Amino acid sequence: MTIADRVAVRLRVNGEDVAVMVPPYKTLLEVLREDLGLTGTKHGCELGECSTCGVLVDGRPFLSCLAMPLDLEGREIITVEGMANGSEPHPLQVAFAELGAAQCGYCTPAMLLTARALLDRNPQPTRDAIKEALSGVLCRCTGYLKIFEAVELAASRQKRRG
Ligand code: FES
Ligand code: FES
Numbered sequence: 001m002t003i004a005d006r007v008a009v010r011l012r013v014n015g016e017d018v019a020v021m022v023p024p025y026k027t028l029l030e031v032l033r034e035d036l037g038l039t040g041t042k043h044g045c046e047l048g049e050c051s052t053c054g055v056l057v058d059g060r061p062f063l064s065c066l067a068m069p070l071d072l073e074g075r076e077i078i079t080v081e082g083m084a085n086g087s088e089p090h091p092l093q094v095a096f097a098e099l100g101a102a103q104c105g106y107c108t109p110a111m112l113l114t115a116r117a118l119l120d121r122n123p124q125p126t127r128d129a130i131k132e133a134l135s136g137v138l139c140r141c142t143g144y145l146k147i148f149e150a151v152e153l154a155a156s157r158q159k160r161r162g
Contacts, residue, residue: 009069013038014082020069028072029053029064032079040080040109044138051137054110055079059121061114061136080109083116091154092116101150103141110137115151124155 006021013036020035029046032038032055044052046065053065056078083090092112095101102108111134118125118133125133130151131144139147 007070010073011069011077012075013077014079022069024068024070026069027065028055028067028069028077031069032064038079038081042106042109044106049138050107051110051114052107054113054137056113056117059117061110061117078113080112083112090116091157092119092151095150095154095157096147099146099150099153101142101146107137107139107141111139111147115154118151119155119158123158125151127152 005023007024008019008021009031010017010019011031012018013032018036020031022031022035029041029043032041033043041055041064042052043065044050046053048063048066051061051063053063054061055064056062057067057072057075059076083093090112092115096108096112101111114134114137115130118130122129127148130148134144134147134151
């Protein structure tokens with residue numbers, strides 16, 4: 001492949017502007033992992049069915065396996081690498097770790113980001129609201145119970161902090 005087969009894409013990822021030269025058919029998932037080294041976002045079905053590849057775009061869950069980077073110029077993309085505040089992990093990350101809400105961890109980045117989008121729009125969700133929000137993210141390992149409990153724990157800590 002020559003440079004002529006590539007296009008320039010400017011993205012805003014985890015609060016930073018980045019520019020990459022990529023083949024126009026590369027998905028956002030591939031660009032994040034292969035060109036930007038952000039391997040927290042995982043390959044799953046690549047068919048839009050498992051949500052393992054989930055990131056946030058303008059604060060909403062978004063399937064990176066179905067997205068073309070050129071369509072996302074100017075949008076705010078957050079991956080799991082952007083969840084922490086400097087060296088301080090996001091309360092959801094702390095709660096997931098404390099409660100053992102991950103086993104193999106493959107779905108965990110998408111679970112964390114989807115839960116973050118939920119708490120950002122509904123800081124005190126019911127168990128049913130958590131279940132519904134996370135229902136599209138398929139986990140092959142856990143029974144989901146610890147995941148739901150971790151989201152509730154993070155929400156209660158955020159509430160206490162005001
Ligand atoms: S990898 Fe994107 S939905 Fe499954
Ligand atoms: S923890 Fe293994 S797929 Fe969810």
